[in-house]
Amino acid sequence: MRKRSNWSIPYFIFLVFFVVLPLVLVAFYAFRDREGSFTLDNIAKFFSDKDTLSTFAVSLEVAIENTLLCILIGYPAAWILANKKYNRSAVTIILFILPMWINALMRTLATAQLFTTLGMNLGKGTLLFGMVYDYLPFMIYPIYNILSRMDNSYAEAASDLGATPWKVFWKVTVPLSMPGVMSGVLMVFMPTVSTFAISEFLTNNKIKLFGTIIQENINNSMWNYGAALALVMLVIIGITSLFGGDKEEAEGALI
Amino acid sequence: MKKILAKAYIWVLLIVLYAPIVFIAVFSFTESRVLGSWQGFSFKLYENLFTGGMQGGISLISAVNNTLLIAGISAAVATLLGTVAAIGIFNLKGGKRKAITFLNNIPMINPDVITGVSLFLLFVFLGFSQGYTTVILAHITFCTPYVVLSVMPKLTQMNPNIYEAALDLGATPAQALRKVMIPELRPGMISGFILAFTMSLDDFAVTFFTRGSQGLETLSTYIYTDARKGGLTPELRPLMTIIFLVILVLLLVINLRKDNLNRKAVK
Numbered sequence: 001m002r003k004r005s006n007w008s009i010p011y012f013i014f015l016v017f018f019v020v021l022p023l024v025l026v027a028f029y030a031f032r033d034r035e036g037s038f039t040l041d042n043i044a045k046f047f048s049d050k051d052t053l054s055t056f057a058v059s060l061e062v063a064i065e066n067t068l069l070c071i072l073i074g075y076p077a078a079w080i081l082a083n084k085k086y087n088r089s090a091v092t093i094i095l096f097i098l099p100m101w102i103n104a105l106m107r108t109l110a111t112a113q114l115f116t117t118l119g120m121n122l123g124k125g126t127l128l129f130g131m132v133y134d135y136l137p138f139m140i141y142p143i144y145n146i147l148s149r150m151d152n153s154y155a156e157a158a159s160d161l162g163a164t165p166w167k168v169f170w171k172v173t174v175p176l177s178m179p180g181v182m183s184g185v186l187m188v189f190m191p192t193v194s195t196f197a198i199s200e201f202l203t204n205n206k207i208k209l210f211g212t213i214i215q216e217n218i219n220n221s222m223w224n225y226g227a228a229l230a231l232v233m234l235v236i237i238g239i240t241s242l243f244g245g246d247k248e249e250a251e252g253a254l255i
Numbered sequence: 256m257k258k259i260l261a262k263a264y265i266w267v268l269l270i271v272l273y274a275p276i277v278f279i280a281v282f283s284f285t286e287s288r289v290l291g292s293w294q295g296f297s298f299k300l301y302e303n304l305f306t307g308g309m310q311g312g313i314s315l316i317s318a319v320n321n322t323l324l325i326a327g328i329s330a331a332v333a334t335l336l337g338t339v340a341a342i343g344i345f346n347l348k349g350g351k352r353k354a355i356t357f358l359n360n361i362p363m364i365n366p367d368v369i370t371g372v373s374l375f376l377l378f379v380f381l382g383f384s385q386g387y388t389t390v391i392l393a394h395i396t397f398c399t400p401y402v403v404l405s406v407m408p409k410l411t412q413m414n415p416n417i418y419e420a421a422l423d424l425g426a427t428p429a430q431a432l433r434k435v436m437i438p439e440l441r442p443g444m445i446s447g448f449i450l451a452f453t454m455s456l457d458d459f460a461v462t463f464f465t466r467g468s469q470g471l472e473t474l475s476t477y478i479y480t481d482a483r484k485g486g487l488t489p490e491l492r493p494l495m496t497i498i499f500l501v502i503l504v505l506l507l508v509i510n511l512r513k514d515n516l517n518r519k520a521v522k
């Protein structure tokens with residue numbers, strides 16, 4: 001297949017133009033004022049603006065809680081689904097993925113309406129429930145994926161050598177499935193921080209997340225400040241993906 | 256006992272997961288304007304949806320059309336671009352390959368809001384007027400990496416000797432590509448296309464930032480605007496029910512086909 005490597009050139013140019021350049025522009029706008037001259041004010045504003053900082057803190061808190069809940073609920077589910085003793089049909093896993101293909105906004109609005117119909121107050125509790133509801137499949141799938149491909153002989157060896165089932169689970173299965181958990185975390189944590197619209201719907205505008213602040217600034221033509229906030233998020237993404245797992249593995253295999 | 260507990264856990268999760276969707280589906284069969292109040296069984300909302308005879312009917316239908324059009328074009332272009340790119344990347348080595356794989360991962364790691372804002376800034380910077388074109392370009396940007404990822408494993412699985420054999424037997428590179436390579440890659444291209452299509456259908460944030468101010472609405476932005484005004488258009492309920500059923504059937508067909516292919520491969 002000689003010379004076919006040239007075929008990557010159009011896509012490379014496309015990526016530079018539509019992925020690299022836009023991210024460079026985020027940094028560019030973040031360090032400019034309205035007139036276009038260099039400034040650090042936008043970044044300084046973020047660190048001194050109480051409202052933004054508290055929204056940021058709330059977003060991180062919600063994201064951490066959401067991620068933990070997703071692991072807590074999703075890990076056993078993934079384990080059961082991957083275990084041939086309990087689940088032999090591939091259709092069950094599809095049933096978990098299926099809701100993701102329904103418009104997320106519509107699902108969220110229906111969830112909020114369901115809570116209201118059941119007579120519950122919209123607030124932190126419903127926000128967390130709705131977030132877990134939205135992101136649980138993204139946690140279950142990568143863990144399931146890695147558990148179902150795991151070589152059983154490790155666990156068998158451990159139990160042959162006298163480990164109790166509980167020990168086998170904690171000392172063999174869990175460590176081996178960590179890459180799956182990391183992919184799940186990557187797919188739940190940052191998207192939760194940056195959610196916009198969904199949190200407002202679920203809390204009746206009581207709780208705003210960071211994504212909403214970015215959106216409000218951009219929509220009110222405060223591009224430079226909006227870009228600075230986006231830059232803050234990009235830095236966090238950079239840091240988390242250093243620790244993070246393989247997102248392509250998680251999403252690429254969805255279908 | 257353990258087995259019953261395990262099954263019960265899965266079923267409780269599924270019931271909770273599907274509750275809102277079932278809620279929508281059930282209330283698509285009543286005329287009530289508000290989701291959650293039952294006013295007798297009726298097909299009125301379905302009728303309205305298909306005849307367009309409701310308040311704001313034209314804008315809902317045009318939103319659905321826009322969504323399908325954008326998803327169709329973006330997924331087709333992404334499939335073409337992504338397949339060509341995958342063949343290219345597969346033949347790259349070392350640093351170049353690492354670099355382009357890294358770039359390919361960025362749109363998948365970035366949250367929608369960041370992709371949306373960064374592309375918005377690009378279009379502002381270049382002075383593009385925002386509308387259909389910018390939304391489609393944006394969708395191609397976040398869809399193509401998934402196509403590359405779906406096609407790549409097919410290239411790895413492919414036996415390179417078949418292609419060489421075709422050339423040795425006198426096929427031109429173009430013929431070998433069309434008759435040998437493409438059929439081998441087709442399953443990956445198809446799943447890449449479907450993945451891209453559904454990602455585009457479901458997108459809200461990226462569309463929101465790149466659609467401009469000319470009033471271009473997709474289903475997601477329509478729902479958003481609608482919900483902000485208070486009160487969703489009731490006809491969205493039958494629409495969502497239908498979409499859900501279509502996707503259910505589609506996914507089942509794809510996965511049963513995959514199962515069959517796997518079984519064939521085992522034989």
